[in-house]
Amino acid sequence: MENLKKLKRLTAFDVFFEEDGFQPLYRIPSLKVLDTKNSFTTKEFAKLALNRPDIKCAYAHPYREWEGFEYMKCKKCGNFKVEFSGVDLKRKNFCLQCDSKKCAELIERFNHLKLN
Numbered sequence: 001m002e003n004l005k006k007l008k009r010l011t012a013f014d015v016f017f018e019e020d021g022f023q024p025l026y027r028i029p030s031l032k033v034l035d036t037k038n039s040f041t042t043k044e045f046a047k048l049a050l051n052r053p054d055i056k057c058a059y060a061h062p063y064r065e066w067e068g069f070e071y072m073k074c075k076k077c078g079n080f081k082v083e084f085s086g087v088d089l090k091r092k093n094f095c096l097q098c099d100s101k102k103c104a105e106l107i108e109r110f111n112h113l114k115l116n
């Protein structure tokens with residue numbers, strides 16, 4: 001992995017980095033885009049955001065937006081729900097408006113995992 005010094009974009013849909021999480025990727029300075037599913041823990045995404053804020057990854061944030069996806073529409077208010085990062089979350093999709101308390105908790109959880 002570390003020999004790929006010029007790698008700019010990595011698609012890691014079905015890849016699992018066993019022990020080190022995303023750590024091997026921290027050492028590829030050229031890497032700017034990481035395409036992945038929500039198949040890593042919140043902590044791994046949070047640490048990626050902390051260590052490599054320059055890598056674009058949809059899940060290296062507390063949540064990602066799914067604007068325009070009908071099945072992500074909130075039945076109560078009609079806004080689109082967001083998907084929180086972390087395969088370890090039991091439930092991931094919440095409405096920022098109707099589930100605002102839970103959303104605030106999960107955002108806080110992400111930021112806590114980032115710094116601890």
Ligand SMILES: [Zn+2]
Binds near residue numbers: 077079096099
């Ligand atoms: Zn709603």
